[in-house]
Amino acid sequence: MSLSEFQLARPRTLPDALAYMGEHRGNIRVLAGGTDLLPSMRQKLFEPEHVLDLRRIQELKGIRETEQGIEIGALTTLREIEQSPILTKNYPVLTEAAKTVASPLIRHMGTIGGNICLDTRCLWYNQSLTWRKSCGFCIKKDGDLCHVAPGGTKCWAAFSADTPPALLCLNAEIEIANAANSRRIPLRDFYTGEGENYRRLQSNELITKIILPHSSYSYRGTYRKLRVRGSIDYPLAGVAVAAKRSNGHIEDIQIALTAVNPAPVLVKGVAALINAGQIDDNAAEYAGELAARSAKPLTTSALTPEYRREMIKVFTKRAVLAAIES
Ligand SMILES: Cc1cc2nc3c(=O)[nH]c(=O)nc-3n(C[C@H](O)[C@H](O)[C@H](O)COP(=O)(O)OP(=O)(O)OC[C@H]3O[C@@H](n4cnc5c(N)ncnc54)[C@H](O)[C@@H]3O)c2cc1C
Numbered sequence: 546m547s548l549s550e551f552q553l554a555r556p557r558t559l560p561d562a563l564a565y566m567g568e569h570r571g572n573i574r575v576l577a578g579g580t581d582l583l584p585s586m587r588q589k590l591f592e593p594e595h596v597l598d599l600r601r602i603q604e605l606k607g608i609r610e611t612e613q614g615i616e617i618g619a620l621t622t623l624r625e626i627e628q629s630p631i632l633t634k635n636y637p638v639l640t641e642a643a644k645t646v647a648s649p650l651i652r653h654m655g656t657i658g659g660n661i662c663l664d665t666r667c668l669w670y671n672q673s674l675t676w677r678k679s680c681g682f683c684i685k686k687d688g689d690l691c692h693v694a695p696g697g698t699k700c701w702a703a704f705s706a707d708t709p710p711a712l713l714c715l716n717a718e719i720e721i722a723n724a725a726n727s728r729r730i731p732l733r734d735f736y737t738g739e740g741e742n743y744r745r746l747q748s749n750e751l752i753t754k755i756i757l758p759h760s761s762y763s764y765r766g767t768y769r770k771l772r773v774r775g776s777i778d779y780p781l782a783g784v785a786v787a788a789k790r791s792n793g794h795i796e797d798i799q800i801a802l803t804a805v806n807p808a809p810v811l812v813k814g815v816a817a818l819i820n821a822g823q824i825d826d827n828a829a830e831y832a833g834e835l836a837a838r839s840a841k842p843l844t845t846s847a848l849t850p851e852y853r854r855e856m857i858k859v860f861t862k863r864a865v866l867a868a869i870e871s
């Protein structure tokens with residue numbers, strides 16, 4: 546599968562990059578590590594006239610401690626994140642999730658910004674042009690029906706990146722910039738829940754950094770992932786859990802899911818399971834049920850929806866028990 550022709554821009558500064566995006570708004574794609582963008586362009590899922598390669602922009606790279614917490618440049622690779630001592634010590638749920646993405650080679654190239662912006666996935670969508678054409682296309686690209694939920698008008702493609710549920714548990718924020726200004730929003734407000742237009746980002750905007758607040762410093766947690774091949778695969782169901790303990794008491798617990806909805810989701814009502822500063826086996830089991838209720842797996846992915854939902858339940862219970870012990 547060949548790439549279509551495009552103009553490649555490789556700016557060295559953020560203002561130059563943002564100005565270029567403004568000039569070519571609507572007909573441009575951003576390339577960070579390229580591990581998802583380039584395969585998608587080969588499949589003709591995106592055919593931009595302009596591609597903006599961010600990789601020369603130093604200010605988008607690196608992990609820094611600030612007064613508010615930790616800032617991670619959007620272009621920081623997943624490998625740097627998984628190997629960062631400060632993140633491993635203070636935000637272990639994030640480093641654990643990063644370690645499960647694809648393979649070491651892909652994590653050397655793939656970035657955290659690209660992971661947050663990963664396009665939603667579906668067995669009917671992540672295919673070659675010829676394959677999609679033979680099925681009459683679908684709502685997400687070039688068509689008007691959904692093969693997964695026929696009769697509906699919505700796309701249910703699954704958001705399938707590993708680090709966003711961990712970032713949601715840590716109450717992360719992102720900075721979004723265009724040529725005129727920048728704004729900071731909670732990551733939980735970034736996703737729309739629609740498989741087709743899955744993120745709130747204009748075509749002249751970039752994510753520049755991710756901010757982990759100091760208030761999430763003492764959260765300990767873990768990430769569990771279901772996939773077909775342990776060595777290299779997207780999640781088919783993923784659960785991140787982070788709990789805050791103080792003097793042996795659990796003060797808060799957060800659970801977030803990936804790969805079972807068109808957006809990563811925080812499970813509601815979990816903190817209410819803490820009883821006298823503890824979570825027992827029954828409460829952990831109930832947390833699994835709450836998580837399974839938040840999951841809406843469909844036939845967008847390999848393995849059946851029923852199995853994926855059941856695994857959300859099992860993984861959540863295990864992850865809760867592991868998180869409160871860590
Ligand atoms: C074989 C294989 C297995 C994989 N397995 C996994 C897996 O297990 N888990 C997983 O999470 N992912 C997986 N991936 C997907 C991908 O490798 C990762 O999600 C990676 O983090 C994407 O980052 P990137 O920098 O390469 O993104 P790119 O491919 O460069 O970009 C991805 C998308 O994000 C946009 N983008 C990138 N950076 C920014 C920014 N700063 N601001 C705005 N938009 C931006 C791009 O325009 C594009 O739309 C896999 C990919 C492959 C090829």
Ligand code: SF4
Pocket residue numbers: 666667668669670683684685686690691692693694699700701702740845
């Ligand atoms: S969920 Fe439906 S519309 Fe969305 S990509 Fe899959 S088949 Fe297409």
